[in-house]
Amino acid sequence: MPHRVNIAEYYYEPEPVFKSIVYGLGDENDRQSSLKCDVTGWTIHTLEPLWDLTEHINVLANQLLMDRHGCVEVCEMWGAVYRKGDYAVIHQHPDPNYVQSFCYYLDCCDQCAPLIFPEPHRPWMPPANVVVPTIGKLVFFNSTDLHYVPPHTCDHDRVIISGNIQRS
Numbered sequence: 001m002p003h004r005v006n007i008a009e010y011y012y013e014p015e016p017v018f019k020s021i022v023y024g025l026g027d028e029n030d031r032q033s034s035l036k037c038d039v040t041g042w043t044i045h046t047l048e049p050l051w052d053l054t055e056h057i058n059v060l061a062n063q064l065l066m067d068r069h070g071c072v073e074v075c076e077m078w079g080a081v082y083r084k085g086d087y088a089v090i091h092q093h094p095d096p097n098y099v100q101s102f103c104y105y106l107d108c109c110d111q112c113a114p115l116i117f118p119e120p121h122r123p124w125m126p127p128a129n130v131v132v133p134t135i136g137k138l139v140f141f142n143s144t145d146l147h148y149v150p151p152h153t154c155d156h157d158r159v160i161i162s163g164n165i166q167r168s
Contacts, residue, residue, distance in 0.1 A: 005117040005129040008064050008140040012056055012104070017049050019106045019159050022079030035149075037086035045077035045163065053104075053161070057138070061100060061165045064140060069099045069167055077163035079106075082113060086158075088149040090118065093164050098143035100165040107159040108133035113152040115139070120146050133158060140165075 027038035045054040054074050061072050075097070093101050103115055115131040131139050141147070143164060152158050 005145050006142060007117075007129055007131060008060075009131075010060055010138045010140075011136045012053070012138050013136055014104075014106045015053075018053065018161065021047060021049060022081060022106065022159055022161065025079060034091035035080050035086075035088045037083065037088070037152075038081040040079040042076045042078050044079055044161070045074045050077070050161075057102060057104075057163070057165075060138070061102075061140065065099060065165070071168045072099055072165050073168040074163050075166040077161060079159070079161050082149065082152040082158040082160075084153065084155060085151055087113065087151045088147075090146055090148040092146050093143040095143070095164070095166075097166040098164045099167060100140050101143045102138060102140045102163055102165065103131070104138045104161045105133045105135055105159075106161060107157060108135060109154060109156070110134065112154050112158040113149045115147055115149055117141070117145055117147050 025040040028041045029039040033039055058073050065072050110132050112133045116127050117129040118127050119125040
């Protein structure tokens with residue numbers, strides 16, 4: 001039986017300041033995380049210019065998860081800039097407090113490296129799900145689902161904001 005990955009997709013028009021914040025903070029993790037690209041710190045949801053975005057994500061997450069998890073909220077949020085050759089190794093967000101994770105595309109094209117959810121028990125099979133980047137796309141997925149980003153091949157940057165959601 002193929003592994004089922006439940007993806008919820010929404011659209012939210014990115015404000016130019018979102019991308020400016022991600023670039024402005026730069027690489028605060030020295031490429032020491034699963035993301036082998038420039039990654040901000042984990043708490044950008046506490047920055048005032050991102051409060052409306054964080055609240056929008058909280059509202060959508062509660063609509064999506066209330067029946068199963070009760071009230072939820074963003075507990076971590078970071079930005080990432082993938083340049084040509086950058087990637088994310090296969091990983092998951094296994095903290096038992098996390099109920100969902102998300103990825104929000106600020107700058108990309110449909111040829112940018114996708115977000116891939118492999119078949120965990122049969123990695124030679126086609127992926128369980130592939131999310132093609134689109135500016136403004138906001139995707140939610142289970143935090144324990146394995147995922148990765150293959151090497152970015154475009155000449156322009158792929159800029160995202162991602163995060164984790166926990167019960168509040």
